[in-house]
Amino acid sequence: MNSMDFLLWVRGPGLAIASIIFVFGMTLRMFEIFMLGRKKNLAELRSSGVKEGFRTIITRSGGVDTYTTKRTMFTHISGWVFHLGMFTAIFLLAPHIELFKSFLGFGWPALPTAIVDLATVIALITLLAILFHRLTSPVMRFLSVGQDYVVWALTFLPLLTGYMTYHHLFFPYTWLLGIHILSICVLLVVFPFTKLTHAVTVFTSRWYNGYMAGQKGVKQ
Amino acid sequence: MSEASLERGLTDLKAQIDAPVASFFSSCVHCGMCAEACLFYTETKDPVYTPIHKLEPMRRLWEQEYTLLGRLKKLLGVSKAVTDGELEEWRGLVYDSCSLCGRCTMVCPVGNDIAYMIRKMREGMSASGNAPEGLIGAATRAIQIGSPMGVKLPALQAQVRHAEKELGFEIPFDLEGAEYMVLMSSMEIMNYPEYLSAIAKIFKQAGKIWTLSSEAFEATNTGIQIGSSDIARELVSRIVNAADKLKVSTVISPECGHAYTAIRWDGPNLMGRPFGFKVRHILEVLDEFREQGLLKTEGFENAKMTFHDPCQIVRRGGVIEQPRRLLNMVAKNFVEMEDAGKMNWCCGAGGGVSANEEADELRIKAFNRKKAQLDELNVDTLVTACANCRIQLEDGLEINDMDIPVVGLTEMLAEHLVETNKTEG
Numbered sequence: 001m002n003s004m005d006f007l008l009w010v011r012g013p014g015l016a017i018a019s020i021i022f023v024f025g026m027t028l029r030m031f032e033i034f035m036l037g038r039k040k041n042l043a044e045l046r047s048s049g050v051k052e053g054f055r056t057i058i059t060r061s062g063g064v065d066t067y068t069t070k071r072t073m074f075t076h077i078s079g080w081v082f083h084l085g086m087f088t089a090i091f092l093l094a095p096h097i098e099l100f101k102s103f104l105g106f107g108w109p110a111l112p113t114a115i116v117d118l119a120t121v122i123a124l125i126t127l128l129a130i131l132f133h134r135l136t137s138p139v140m141r142f143l144s145v146g147q148d149y150v151v152w153a154l155t156f157l158p159l160l161t162g163y164m165t166y167h168h169l170f171f172p173y174t175w176l177l178g179i180h181i182l183s184i185c186v187l188l189v190v191f192p193f194t195k196l197t198h199a200v201t202v203f204t205s206r207w208y209n210g211y212m213a214g215q216k217g218v219k220q
Numbered sequence: 221m222s223e224a225s226l227e228r229g230l231t232d233l234k235a236q237i238d239a240p241v242a243s244f245f246s247s248c249v250h251c252g253m254c255a256e257a258c259l260f261y262t263e264t265k266d267p268v269y270t271p272i273h274k275l276e277p278m279r280r281l282w283e284q285e286y287t288l289l290g291r292l293k294k295l296l297g298v299s300k301a302v303t304d305g306e307l308e309e310w311r312g313l314v315y316d317s318c319s320l321c322g323r324c325t326m327v328c329p330v331g332n333d334i335a336y337m338i339r340k341m342r343e344g345m346s347a348s349g350n351a352p353e354g355l356i357g358a359a360t361r362a363i364q365i366g367s368p369m370g371v372k373l374p375a376l377q378a379q380v381r382h383a384e385k386e387l388g389f390e391i392p393f394d395l396e397g398a399e400y401m402v403l404m405s406s407m408e409i410m411n412y413p414e415y416l417s418a419i420a421k422i423f424k425q426a427g428k429i430w431t432l433s434s435e436a437f438e439a440t441n442t443g444i445q446i447g448s449s450d451i452a453r454e455l456v457s458r459i460v461n462a463a464d465k466l467k468v469s470t471v472i473s474p475e476c477g478h479a480y481t482a483i484r485w486d487g488p489n490l491m492g493r494p495f496g497f498k499v500r501h502i503l504e505v506l507d508e509f510r511e512q513g514l515l516k517t518e519g520f521e522n523a524k525m526t527f528h529d530p531c532q533i534v535r536r537g538g539v540i541e542q543p544r545r546l547l548n549m550v551a552k553n554f555v556e557m558e559d560a561g562k563m564n565w566c567c568g569a570g571g572g573v574s575a576n577e578e579a580d581e582l583r584i585k586a587f588n589r590k591k592a593q594l595d596e597l598n599v600d601t602l603v604t605a606c607a608n609c610r611i612q613l614e615d616g617l618e619i620n621d622m623d624i625p626v627v628g629l630t631e632m633l634a635e636h637l638v639e640t641n642k643t644e645g
Contacts, residue, residue, distance in 0.1 A: 032287055033242040042488035044498065046538055060331050065563035068327045071256040079251070079329065139252040142267035148250050193289050198330055201246040206331030208240040213325075213333075216485060217538025218562055220326075 003174035010181040018185035025192025026200065033201070045215045052214020053207040059220045060206045078130050085123025089159060092116055113166075120163050127156050151194050157183040226304040229348020230281065236340035237282050244337060245279050247330035248272055254324035254334060259565055259589040260317040260582060271324035271334045274313040277302045278341045307350045314338060314345050315352050316579035319586075320445075320478075320571030321531040326563060335536070342447020351446045354576040359442040359451050366458075367438045368575060369406035376409050376437055383417045391420050394466065395431035400505070401468040401497075402430055403439035403459065403483070405476040407607035415475060415607075418634030422506065425637050426514035430472075436462035439474050441482035445572030452482060453490040459483060463497050470498045472505055475628050477532030477570055477606040484537065501533055502630055503605055507542035510549065517636040520552040523600035527554070527629075528590070528613060529564035530606035543605055543629055550636045551603075557593045565589045569612035587616030594624065605629045 001009075063069025063076060090096060094110035101107035110116075131152055134140045161180035164170065171179075190196065198205075210220050254271040255261040261269040281302050283290035293299040322335035345351055351359075358368035365372060380391045392398065400423070408415045423430045436459045443452025463471050473480040484499040500508075509515035527547055533539045540561050547554050557564060568586030573579045590613065594602065602617075602624050604610055613626045 028288060029246065033246060034239050036237060036239045036242050036286065038238040038240055039489065042492070042494050043485050044488075044494065056331060060329060064326050065257075065323075065559040067559055068253070068257045068323075068563075072253045072327075075251050075253055075329075137252060138265075139255045139261070139267040139270050140250065143250040143252055143270055143273060145250070195246075195249050198247040198249050201243045202330045204243040205240075205247040208243060209325065209328070209331040209333045212240070212336065216536065218535060218540075 003172060003178060007174050007178040007181070010178050010185060014185050015181060018188040022188040022191055025189075026197070029192050029197055030200070033204070041212075041215055043215075046217035047214050049211035049214035052218075052220060053209075053211030056210025056213075056220045057203055057206045060209070064220075074133060078126050078133070082123055082126040082130060085119045085126060086155075086159065088116055088119035089123060089162060092119075117163070117166065120159055124156070124159050124163065127152070127159070147194055151190070151196060154183070154187050154190060155196075158187055224347060224349030226307070226348050229307065229344045229346075229350070230302060232347040233278060233281055233341065233344025234285055236343050237278075237286060240333065241278075241337055241340065242282060242286060244330075244332040244334075245275075245282050247332060249330065251329060254328055254332075257323040257327040259321075259323075259568060259586045263585050263588045264582070268313065269317045271318070271338075272332070274310070274318060275334070275337050275341055277306055277310055278337065278344065281344075304348065304350075307345060307348050311345065311350050311352060312578070314341055315355065315572060315576055316582050318571060319531065319566045319568060319573045320536075321566035322536050323531075323563065323566070326535065339444075339447060342445075343449065344447075346447045352572075352576040352578050354578065355442060355446040355572050358572075358575045359446050359448065362438070362440070362442045362455060363451060367406045368440055368442045369410060371406040371409050371438070373434055373437070376404065376432070379409055379413045379416060380432070383413065383420060387417060387420055389420070389424065391416070392429075392431040394434055395429070396466050398429045398431035398466060398468050400428060400430040400470050400472055401436075401463050401466055402432055402472045403474050403479065404432075404437050405440045405474050405479055405607050406438060407440075407476070407611060408474055409437075411611065412607055412628060412631075414631045414634075415628055418628075418631040419502070421634045421637055422509070422515065422630070425516065425639075426509045428509075428514070431466060431468070433462040433466060435465070439476055439479035439483060441479060441486075442572070442575070444478055444482045444486060445575065449490060452486065456483060456487045456490050460487070460491060460495060463495075468497055470500055470505070471495075473499060473501045475502060475605045475607055475610075475630055477530040477537075477608060478572075480537050480539075481532045501537065501539050501542075501605075503533070503539050503542045503546065506546055506630065506633060510546060515549075515633070516638040517549050517633060518638045519550070519636050521550055521601070521632070521636075522552055524553045524555060524598070525551050525601040525603055526557055526594075526597055526599045527560070528557075528567065528602055528604040528609055529561060530604060530609045531564075531566050531570055533605060534564065535562045543603075546629060546633060547603060550633060555597055555599065557597060559593075565593060567609040567612040568616070569608060574608055574612060583612065584616065584619060587612065587620075590616060591620055591622070594622065599624060602626045603629050603632060 092111040093116045097107045097110050161183050165176040165180045258271050284294045320335050324334040361370045362368045441455045480501050488494050
């Protein structure tokens with residue numbers, strides 16, 4: 001297989017298969033969660049909890065109390081910086097928007113490539129810092145399992161290969177682009193079966209949290 | 221109840237897993253933030269006390285039973301089954317080092333309600349025979365005698381007689397049609413009888429008809445703490461039956477945190493039906509009296525004082541502003557701790573920790589967080605609204621040679637009542 005065959009395969013059948021697994025997997029996971037249901041709260045409620053549920057989806061993106069926020073400042077900042085950098089790279093790069101347009105039928109304005117490039121570098125550096133933190137913080141090291149490191153690597157690779165592709169670094173462009181797309185295929189395939197599902201369940205979890213607290217009159 | 225066994229424990233634990241639990245476990249990214257919110261971690265620096273780690277056996281059970289990949293792994297024999305030995309090992313994490321205070325629930329960035337899950341995990345622990353001895357003893361006494369501390373009706377009657385003598389008027393017992401039925405905690409009957417006198421004085425001034433019930437005066441619920449819905453339901457049903465029999469319109473939960481959770485929030489769900497009466501915490505009732513002009517006080521405390529928020533009343537119960545409005549009626553120099561209100565730190569003894577001797581050492585260590593909060597303020601008096609917190613606070617202050625009296629809010633208000641009914645009484 002030469003580099004062009006490889007590129008054609010990953011951007012064609014490869015990406016299609018990975019996308020199908022991703023969509024099917026995520027649907028399955030959501031089904032697995034919601035089929036468990038939950039009992040109706042029979043206590044006299046202070047509010048329906050719905051408003052607080054939605055509110056918590058937003059408010060939980062920041063710290064709640066001064067003590068804990070101070071002591072988890074690195075996690076807060078690195079979390080924000082990494083996610084913003086990654087979203088910029090995924091959704092605001094012109095070639096990516098073209099790809100989404102071919103799927104969805106509509107696009108949106110792109111950011112200048114230099115800015116996306118900077119965001120990617122920031123995301124990569126932040127990810128390295130996050131890994132260092134995971135390896136050196138006693139709590140995170142204790143909590144971490146193999147999956148945490150695998151998922152870290154699988155998130156790091158698309159960003160790194162994307163950066164290398166754009167700058168034509170070390171390898172021929174066709175190979176680089178093929179490898180970049182392959183790394184995304186791998187990410188899509190493992191996504192529904194790892195903690196990456198938090199990208200979706202973060203909304204439902206925050207909602208449940210705020211909803212249950214709101215029913216008792218505890219605001220977020 | 222059937223005999224405890226691993227099989228029963230796992231069956232019960234499986235039955236506890238609902239959509240929120242599955243969503244929570246699917247969301248955890250192992251960021252470790254919950255550790256910094258937990259006083260058992262901050263005061264020991266031992267990562268084993270990271271809240272989400274306390275749920276690891278439950279997480280594996282969820283994965284193996286309720287996810288396709290987990291089931292496949294189980295089928296192929298590559299996943300680790302939850303064993304009795306493992307649950308026994310986890311006892312210290314699920315009971316000794318968790319007061320169900322719910323701070324972790326408030327800080328988790330993905331929104332996991334960890335305290336909600338620990339409560340559920342305890343169902344599996346108790347059904348598999350892995351609850352701590354102290355809590356098993358308390359639960360047995362609660363079921364057989366009617367109180368976790370073994371307090372019987374004659375003890376309450378003696379306190380009532382004593383209070384009546386001091387007050388000069390009668391304390392109503394089993395009064396049908398009373399508006400309020402007042403519950404007590406064993407701790408209040410044995411250690412803080414002033415609570416009962418305070419209630420009697422306040423209700424007399426407010427002109428409200430209330431009663432105690434000889435069939436259900438104990439508000440605490442060990443079933444909630446040990447994690448047994450069967451026991452919790454039995455204890456709640458005693459209160460519900462008495463309230464229905466006396467046809468009261470409101471049942472008042474005493475100055476006790478988990479009693480409020482048990483009767484106010486869990487009660488109807490345990491019974492499987494809404495109650496025919498309202499449930500209110502005493503602070504809510506007093507605040508209603510204040511609003512209606514029925515709680516009249518005179519004079520102020522000049523001492524510098526602060527309020528310790530009992531977790532189950534505030535963070536897990538939603539009674540946040542009431543104690544502050546009430547305190548300001550009688551305190552001139554009331555100051556707040558850092559992170560007061562819904563994010564205040566636990567005393568370290570809630571959720572059954574105080575009834576569990578195995579947790580004694582850790583409980584005292586955990587108090588150091590409250591000590592640090594108090595050291596910053598330099599107050600003369602510490603006010604709270606939970607007899608269990610109060611015992612722990614007194615214990616911790618004593619051990620640390622801190623000379624700060626701890627006072628219950630209800631009794632402090634009672635001391636400042638305008639005695640308008642003197643002649644009528």
